[in-house]
Amino acid sequence: MIDLKPLDIDGHTFLSVSVQLPKTNLLVVTNDKGYIMCGALDVALLNEKLKDRKVIAGRAVGVKTIEQLLNAPLESVTYEAEELGIHRGMIGREALLKMI
Helix, strand or coil: EEEEEEECCCCEEEEEEEEEECCCCEEEEEEEEEEECCCCCCCHCCCCCCCCHHHCCEEEECCCCCHHHHHCCCCCHHHHHCCCCCCCCHHHHHHCCCCC
């Protein structure tokens, strides 16, 4: 099952995406600038092999719901996210607000 919902964070609209897969969930919260995602995100790949794309993204691990993703500390972030002031340990919700 795929669940797409608009998500309001402090008056800013994001899109939450939840995909139920066998034995796991794929979770993403995004806007037109960047996104945060569950542990399925490969930040090293984005930073190294796809660096020229300048992806703004952060990864939280051990989350099973969108709400957990919003409240979890980010385990890793892309170089482009760091340039916006997003850093490891920042809560997902706070990182998203830096992407507006």
